[in-house]
Every structure is written in structure tokens, then in C-alpha cells.
Amino acid sequence: MIAATAIAVSVFLAFQVASELLDSELQDNAEDQLRADSRVLATTMEHTGLAQVQLPPYPGSGRLVRVILPDGSTRTPAGQPALPPVSGHAWRVAQGASADLMESNDSDDDGYLIYTLRAGDGAVQVARNNDDSPINRFGLGMLLIGLLCVAGGALVGRTVARTGLAPIDRLTAAAVRVAQTRDLDADIPDEGGGEIRRLIQSINDMLAALRDSRRAQRLLAEDAAHELKTPLTSLRLNVELLIRLDRRGTLDSALPAESRTRLLNDLGAQVAELSTLAAELTDLARGDVSDESTELLDVADVVVAAATRARSRVPDIEVALDVTSVWVGGRPAALQRAVLNLIDNAGKWSPADQPVQVRLRAEGASAVLEVDDAGPGIDAADVPRVFDRFYRAESARALPGSGLGLSIVQRVVDAHAGRVTVARSARGGALLRIILPAAAPPARITLAIAGVDTVAR
Template identity: 90%
Template structure:
């Protein structure tokens, strides 16, 4: 419909312009012909005299002639249709007031184009019937052509629209099918061109991302179930033992106070381990989704806060800080959690008399954080999988933890556009290195001190 309407408007405008141009051209041609015929008749009339000049018989169509005598009377060829009366302006031409005159006159039936030219003591007139038939025929032809173009444009537009929208229809059907079946494995065929192809490719990329997300969720659920199985089994067995002994009334005799205290401590440790694992699973499952806003912050403040939390959680951990002020753009809580996990991981391996060393410095356009311990280090075979979820080296099986701490570090660092690596420290232990893009510090703000002076913060 849009194509047909556009063609109709185009044909109408073209018809109007062409009709005007054709009318002007025909009128100009007719006037030139009238002038030429008038000059020939005037020359003949001047030689023979207006009263005696031989007027050719009227041929039945075409031009009409008339001679205006000095007394105002007129002569016309025999059999010629009567022309409109001589106008006042034409009479003045015959009287010598002006040389010529082009005018249009209407009679009862026809319209005339009349040219009056001074000749001798009078004037001659040559006229032609105004014929609109060429323009009418032209208009009829344009109308027929316009109708054919409208029909053809509508058919072509419909064909082009259906052909162009066919990939969209198939894309819609495929999207509906995916929504109903929840099958993310079927890619939509890449067809069409231009914007449609880019749209299909974008949707296929979205489906691939959804497949990866579903696969990651499934792996996380499977890994979580596997990791939860051992502590839950141990916790259930210990609780069942206590319940069974309590029902028999032999709890005090079967379990001495020392054994009962050790069992209750084990239960508390297992519950704590489950709580930590659940919190880490929740944090990991959320991925990059967070309500925390990004801000420009001093990473040194984050490192100091994380070290303080680590000391409060495990008083036996000694943390040696060597930090300088480096500004980054990030989420404070997520970065603090990552730094805390690094310190906790190093604290598990570092001997009691060796502190965990935490260093922060600016290195080029990056903020570099290093955490190293004096433990046994990481085997070369374990280095590629250090940041994998739930991965724990054989030497770490007996230590507390879920294997999620460094995975969370990796996710936070990736979300901030950084890079986490592992190497061997100078003390022989593990050196975990995090590089984050540095940011320009915020502009200083002025504040009033207690004495009324202005200080820069």
C-alpha cells in the first residue's frame, strides 16, 4: 500500500508538471504560428489592398482569417465559421494605436486564440480554435499509466515486503518455538542480508550466551551438590549418633565429657563450613549481578579494611601491609571480598611465625596487589586450575575451605577489567598477583574546619 500510494502521488505530481509544460509548449507553438501566418497575410493585404485582397477559401479546419477595414467592417473567406466580434483592443490596432495584439476569445461553442496585426489602413487577424484534445489525450494516457503503475507497484511492493519479511517471520516462529520448548540448542538459520542478518546473528549470540549461562548453572548445581554431600553426611552421622545415644539413655556413659566436647566442636565446625559454603555459593551464583554501584575509590582503603576483617575472623593470621594509595573504579564490597579471600587463602598456608605479606602499588596504568605466604607453594600441575570453582589441590584436602574463594576472586577481577595470576614468591610460598586498571583520583573538595578555616580534602 505504501508503494502504491507513493507511485500514485508521483504520477499525479508528474502529470501536473507535464501538463503545464505541455500546455505552455502548445500555446507557444500556436502563437508563433499565428504570428507567422498573420505576417504573410498582412504582406499580401498591403500589396493588394485590404478591400481587394483574395482571401483563401476556408479549408474546413485549421486557421481562420479576417480582415478589418478602415471603416471597421470585416471580410472573411466564404464558408468560414463566424469569429467573435472584433474587440475594442483589436479595433485600436486597426486604427493604428498599436502594432499587434494576442488575445483569447470564447464563443458559444469554441474558444479562440486570435492574433491581430496592423496592415495598411486596417488590420488582419488570424485565429485558431483552442484545442485541448492533446492535453486531454495526454492526461488519459498518464492516468492509464498511473493506474498500471499503482497496480504494479502494489504487487511488487507486496512481493518485496513478503520476501523481505520472510526471515523475520521465520525468526519470530523460531523465537516462539524456543520460548515454548525452552530448547536453546537450535540456532536460527542465518539468512537474509543487512539489518536482518545482523539481527539473526545477535539473537544467535544471545542464545549462545543463554546456553553458556544454563550450562554454568547446571555445573554449579552439580558441583555444589557434590561439595555439600560430604559435610552434610558427616553432620548427619554425628547428629544421628547423638540422638541414638540420647534415646538409649547412654549418652553420658558412651560419650565421656571429653569426647562429647570434641563431637560438639566438630558439629560446630561442620555447621560453620556449611554456612561459609552456602555464602560462597550464593555469591558465586549471582555472577556479575549486583546492586552495588561503581565508584572511584582508593584501593588502599579496601585492602586495609579486608586485612582488618581477616584479623578479626582468624586472630592467628598475621598480616603485614605495605600499601600505597592507588585509585581504581570499582565496587567497594566486591573488591573487599576478593582481597579478603586472597588473605584467607594465604593464611591457611603461611606458618604461624611467618606473616602474610600484602603489597599494593601503582605500576604504569595499573594498580597491582600482591599477596604472598611462606607456605609450600603451589605445584606446577595445579597452577592452571587454581582459580577453578571447587578445585582443591591434593595437599589442601585436609584444610578447611570449599575451593570457591579464588574462583570468586577471579570473577571479581574479571568484572573490573583486571587480571589475576599465580606464581612462586621469594619466600617459597604462593604469590597471588592482581592487576586492576588505575583511575584518576577525584578532584579535591573543600570543607570547613572547626576553626572556620578552609581545608582541602
């Protein structure tokens, strides 16, 4: 429809312009012919006389002739159709007021183009019909050509549109098939060119990302099921033991107070472990999706808050802080969780008389956070997998934990365009280092109110 409309408008405009040019050209040619015929008749009449000149009979078509005599009368060839009355301007030409005159009379059904030329004591007039038939024939031809062009343009436009949109139709069908079958392994054939090819490639990239996401989700579910199996089995066995002994009425005799206390403590520890594992699984499963907004924050405040939480959760842990103010753009809760996981991990390995050391400083355009302990350190064979989900070194399997803490740390650091590394500390334990891009601190404004200086960030 667009192609047909464009062609129709183009043909209409071309017809208008061509008609005007053709009409102007025909008008100029007719006027030139009338002037030439008038000069020939005027020359003859000046030699013979206006009243005595022999006017040729009217041939039935073509030009018309009229002689204006000095007394105001007129002469016309025999059989010639009557011309419109002599106009006042033409009378003035015959009286010598003007040399010639070109006038058009289109008010009647038969319009005439009349040229008046001074000749002797009068004037001679040569006229012709204002024939619009050439313009009409030209318009009819343009109309037919325009209709053909519009029909052809519509057909060609539809063919081109359908050919160009065929890959889109196939792409739509493939997308519907994927939505119905949930089969993300079927790539859409890369065809077409330009924008269509880029669109297909983008959709294939999206399908690949969805495949990776589904695969990661499946692996997470499998790993979670594996990790939950052991504590759930242990918890169920202990609870079933208590229920069975209670039903038999032998709970007090079969389980002395000391054993019962130890069993209840084990149950509490298993429930706490399950709660921690569930929270870490939830946090890990959310991936990068978070409602927390990014803001400009001082990492020193985040580290202090994480250390406070670590002390409240494990009162026996000792944390030595050596921090300076370093500003970054990030999510405070996510960063605090990452620092807390590092401190908790270090607290598991650090001896009771050795504190976990946490240092924060600025190095160039980076904020560097280091957490080290005085434990046995991480074996070189375990370093490549220390940030994998659910991975626990052979020596760490007897300790509480899920193997998700450091994985969450790496995810948070990656989301903040940073990096995390593992090394051996000077005390022989593990040294985990987080490096984040630093940001310029906010401007500090000093206010003097009622004689009191206040510094505001």
C-alpha cells in the same frame, strides 16, 4: 503500499510538469502559425484592398479570418462562425496605434486565440479555437499509464518485500521454536545478506552464550551438590546420633562431657562450613550481576577493611600491612571480598608465628596487591587449576574450605579488567598477586575556614 504511493506521486508530478510543457509548446506553435497566416493575408490585402479582397469560403474547420475596415465595419468569409466582438485593443491596432496584437478569449465555452495585424488602413485578424483535446488525451493516457504503473509497482513492491522478509519470517519461526522447545542447540541457518545475515549471526551468538551459561549453571549445580554432600552427610549423622542417644536416655552415659563437647564443636564447625559454602555459592552463581556501582576508590582503604574483617573472623590470624594509596575505579564491596578471600586462604597455611604479609603499591599505570604466607606453597601441578571452582589440592582437603575462594577472586579481578597470578614467595609460601588498572586520584581542595585549614577529597 509505499512503492505504489511513491509511483502514484511520481506519475502525478510527471503529468503536471509534462502537461505544462505540452500546453506551452502547443500555444507557441499556434501563435507562430497565426502570425504566419496573418502576414500572408495582410500582404494580399495591401495589394488588392481591404474592401475588394476576395475572402476564401470557410472550410468548416481550422483557422477563422476577419477583416477590420477603416470605417469600423468587418468582413468574414461566408459560412464562418461568428467571432467574438472586436476588442478595444484590436480597434487601436486597426487605427494604427499598434502594429499587432495576440489575445486569448477563454471566457466563453468556445475560447479563441486571436491575432490582429495592421494591414493597409485597417487590420486583419486570424483566429483559432483554443482546443484542449490534445491535453485531455495526453492526460487520459498518463492516467492509464499511471494506474498500470501503480498496480505494477504495488505488485513488485509486495514481491520484493516478501522475498526480502522471508529470512525474517524463518528467523521468527526458529526463535519461536527455540522458545517453545527450550532447545538452545539448534542454530538458525545463516541466510540472506547484509543486515539480515548480521542479525542471524547475532542471534546465533546469543544462543551460543545461553548454551554456555546453561552448561556453566549445570556444572555449578553438579559441583555444588557434590561439595554439599559430604558436610551434610556428616552433619546428619552427628545429629541423628544425638537424637538416638537422647531418645534412649543414654546421652550422658554414652557420650562423656568431653566427647559431647567435641561433637558439638564439630557440629558448629560443619554448620559454619555450610554457611560459608552457601554464601560463596550464592556469590559465585550471581556471576557478574551486581547492583553495586563502580566508583573511584582508594585500594588502601579496601585492604585495611578486609584485614580488619579477617582479624575479627579469625582472631588468631596475624596480618602485616604495607600499603600505599593507589586509586582504581571499581566496586568496593567486591574488591574487599576478593582481598578477604586471599587473606583467609593465606591464613590457613601460614604458621602461627608467621604473619600474612599484605603489600600494596603502584607500578606504572597499575595497582599491585600482593598477599604471601610462610606456608608450604602451591605445588607446580596445582597452579593451573588453583582458580578453578571447587578445586582443592590434595594437601588442602583436610583443611576447612570449599574451594571457591580463589575462584571468586579471579571473577572479581576479571570484572575489573585486571589479572591475578600465583608464584612462590621469598618465605617459601604462596604469593598471590592482583594487578588492576590504576586511576588518577581525585583533585584535592584545600579550604580555609575560620583560620582552620581543611583538606578535602
